[in-house]
Amino acid sequence: MNNDFESQRDDLEELLKKYRPKWQLSALAWMDYDDVCQIIRLHIYNKWHLWDQSRSFKPWASMIISNQIKNLIRNNYSSFAKPCLRCPHNMGANSCELTKSQEQDESCPDFAKWRKKKERAYNIKLPLALEEGIATGTTNIQDFVDYKESSDKLHVLVMEQLNEKHKNIYYMLYIDHIDENEVAKKFGFKADSSKRRKPRYKQMANLKKKFYHIALKIMKDNDIL
Secondary structure (H helix, E strand, O other): OOOOOHHHHHHHHHHHHHHHOOOOOOOOOOOOOOHHHHHHHHHHOOOHHOOOOOOOOOHHHHHHHHHHHHHHHHHHHHOOHHHHHHHOOOOOOOEEEOOOOEOOOOOOOOHHHHOOOOOHHHOOOOOEEEEEEOOOOOOOOOOOOOOOOOOHHHHHHOOOOOOOHHHHOOOOOOOOOOOHHHHHOOOOOOOOOOOOOOOOOOHHHHHHHHHHHHHHHHHHOOOOO
């Protein structure tokens, strides 16, 4: 039996309703779930020839819907990222060489604007969201992303590109979750001479930036999520 797109419309709409809770970026002014559904309908229509009609429609469509929602969240989530990530004054972690406090704060106009308009949406954590190098925060979409498997995969791929010393530092920071100041002291890094309440280690900040860029490239080049 040859099933065309319209013949499966009811099943598709039922699945789209079922997957409504997966859409976590309701703060996007330019895209609500109706828009997401329309994007998915069009995508399934364009991929219709790939459905093996000897198999059930719903599992095939469910996989596409899940992947499309995941991709749309990933592609649009970056719109809410801190401006600090790409700022030349970023010294790693929450440090900033521009502000008087030497921390990321609202004396920076870009940071103040982000906090007012985007911080709330940004707090929807994606698995493997990259912040302060590689953040491993909680996620609201774990029911269709295997966070631990994705995280482990990324760690392995990052460490493959590091020398032994940097592998050890990476492991301590992002797998053992040891405080970066403790790691810096263990490896003999020198703190800066400023009279900060908390010492800053420039070598550590540079390494974290290096880890961040390696991880970012890996996520762009590989199917991590």
